[in-house]
Amino acid sequence: MISKNLPPIGWRARIGVISPAVGMAVTHDFHRLAPEGVALLLTQVSEPLTQDTVEQLTRVGDFVAEAAKKLVIPQASVVLWNTTTGSLMKGYGYDRELIKRIEAATQLPATTTSTAMLEAFRAMGIKKICLATAYVDAVNEKEKAFLVDNGITVVQYRGLQLLDIRDIVNVAPYTLYHLAKNVDCAEADAVFISCCGLSTADIIEPLEHDLGKPVLSSNIVSLWAALRLAKIREPIHGFGHLLRDH
Secondary structure (H helix, E strand, O other), X not given: OOOOOOOOOOXXXXXXXXXXXXXXXXXXXXXXXXXXXXXXXXXXXXXXXXEOOHHHHHHHHHHHHHHHHHHOOXXXXXXXXXXXXXXXXXXXXXXXXXXXHHHHHHOXXXXXXXXXXXXXXXXXXXOEEEEEEOXXXXXXXXXXXXXXXXXXXXXXXXXXXXXXXXXXXXXXXXXXXXXXXXXXXXXXXXXXXXOOOOOOOOOHHHHXXXXXXXXXXXXXXXXXXXXXXXXXXXXXXXXXXXXXHX
């Protein structure tokens, strides 16, 4: 018999996520690490990304406020715009501009992946990073400029040079592990794996053990920031220093 006393789904928090594409990676990573009682609400912009070009990434933010409204009826606790480069492509301050648009449309607290990335670096005292990405170098240069303008030194970067979203979502963890390992250098405080289309939950902890330094990724910092925004602060083990200790 089903108990009448079961709590509703997401009784602690409902994390509303807006995806610029399919949202498969963030969904996978969320369900690997989500605390008890926290649920995911996923929606997508009306004109999703098909390729990670500078042009599409610059335009996709225009649709975020409209998509955010869909998360109000199922009572999201917070809203996350789940894209790294799609929330920084117009440069310094663009992430905060997008947050204002989302909050005005929903009356809910909001964040973006690039905002979460910067907050995670501050929380961990990270000043210099090596950057591993899915992107072509035209996009990598945009991310580097955003980071530098926000006080983060990018010692070096390496991208997989992928444009098509279908190729990005099929990148294997093995490939990401070796990409991160090969881009790392002694001068960096941490390695950051950039792209919300990449599932990284299973490689963060092995990489931290092997490199001896923090390793963060787009979806890990996104979910960390969204949980903090929803006032869920319990340590989450098995996915790196950020979720466990901050």
